[in-house]
Amino acid sequence: MEAISYERASDVAGAIRAAREPGAMFIGGGTNLLDLMKGGAARPVKLVDITHLGSGLDAIERLPDGGLRIGALVRNSDAADHALVRQHYPLLSQAFVSGASAQLRNMATVGGNLLQRTRCPYFYDTAFAECNKRMPGSGCGAIDGYQRTQAILGASSQCIAVNPSDMSVALAALDATVRVTGADGERAIPFADFHRLPGDHPERDTTLRPGELITFVDLPPPAFPEHAYYLKVRDRASYAFALVSVAAALQLQGGNVSDVRIALGGVAHKPWRASVAERMLSGGPLNDERLREAAAAELRDAKPLAGNRFKVALAERAIVRAVNVAAGRSSPGITGVVA
The missing domain is CATH 3.30.43.10 (Uridine Diphospho-n-acetylenolpyruvylglucosamine Reductase, domain 2)
Structure with a gap:
């Protein structure tokens, strides 16, 4: 030992x-x-x-601009049930509750959730010699191995693992900011820049510098308290990571989409902001035809392998369903489960 x-x-x-x-x-x-x-x-x-540590790292408080600051040491269960989160950021509350089990949410912290390593059996099981994330240069066993849960977007020849966090998918959609402190002082990292795609260095999941500590997550003023939905599609209804998840939030004016945010989980090495779909939906009427076209355009550059090709159609359908539920055009039904 x-x-x-x-x-x-x-x-x-x-x-x-x-x-x-x-x-x-x-x-x-x-x-x-x-x-x-x-x-x-x-x-x-x-x-x-x-x-x-104190210093407010275990607290949730309003910011002067009307946004919200969540301390890195706040437990996931406390964040999910906090009145300000539930009322003003329901997308985030739903994502928290979708993650792990109640027991784990009672222990897991917001900062720790951000730092979850990608969930790949070749990374977690040291019996597999090939894992560039664990041993850079050793190869990626998943590429010619078990592919069902792996990435279809943004992957590289070095790694096809996916980020497992539900919370992070919602934070990506909400344009959060991660605040960190290190030996060189404090800095703010836009959420889109916090996690990395694998590229040639899959051992690096985030853009944190050595020794930096996450202190807070800041949310902008609430913009989507009425039309938001987090959809998680998984192999079983309890304690399972997403095959595909979608965080969807909208502002509607007279039947048209004035603002829309969509982020995907379970499809890439980092939470995937669906910017193509957002651009296609913003400013126009919301209907199934436009939704299907936007979802297909977002997945057009997907590069699935034989074992996870189903994820492309699954992600497209999940986008359509999540946006429709967020807009109130359909009911949530039961949590998505894939047999």
Whole structure:
């Protein structure tokens, strides 16, 4: 067994100092990191406990511009049930509740949710020698192996894994900002720039610099409290990652779409903002024909493999359904399940 040191930080500055040691990692709820450690996919030499930092990192508060600030240490279950989130950002509340199980949501933090590693069996199981994410340069076992859950958009020859976070799909649609602090001070990262596509470096899931700590997630003033829906399609109705998910939010004026946000999960290495579909839908009437055309255009550049080709049509249909439910044109029904 490898030795691991432990340090409990009492403030943000102390946490950043403690994390300067090579091989150090922050730990909050630990729901993902401990899984990775148990399987040998993560091997930190030091754990820096950030659960007692204070400084508002465990709080949710209104911003002066009317937006919302969510502390990185807020538990997923608390964020989902917070009155301001439920009332003004229902898309985010729905996404939180769709993730994992109630027990895990009671432990998992918002910051930790942002840092979930991509869920690929070749990455999590060290018995597989080929995984560029775990061992850069070793190859990608999934490309010629199990492909059902893998990416159809934005993948590379180095990695076809997908981001598993439900929360992050909603945050992508809502144009959130991630605030971080490191040795060089504070900076704000637009959500679209926080996660990475794999490219030639799939071992890097985010654009965080070494030793940086996520402190807050900021949301702009609420714009979609009435027309929002999060659809998650999965193999079973409980505790399963999305095959495809869709976060959809709209503003409607006289039957026309004045603003629309769509983001996809389960299809790429990062939450996928459906900007093509958004442009096609914005400013016009909402009907099934326009929806189908927009969804097909968004998936036109998809590059599925033999084992996940079904995801293309599934994503198209999921976009149509999620937008229709968000607009009140159809009822949610039951959670999407694929046999």
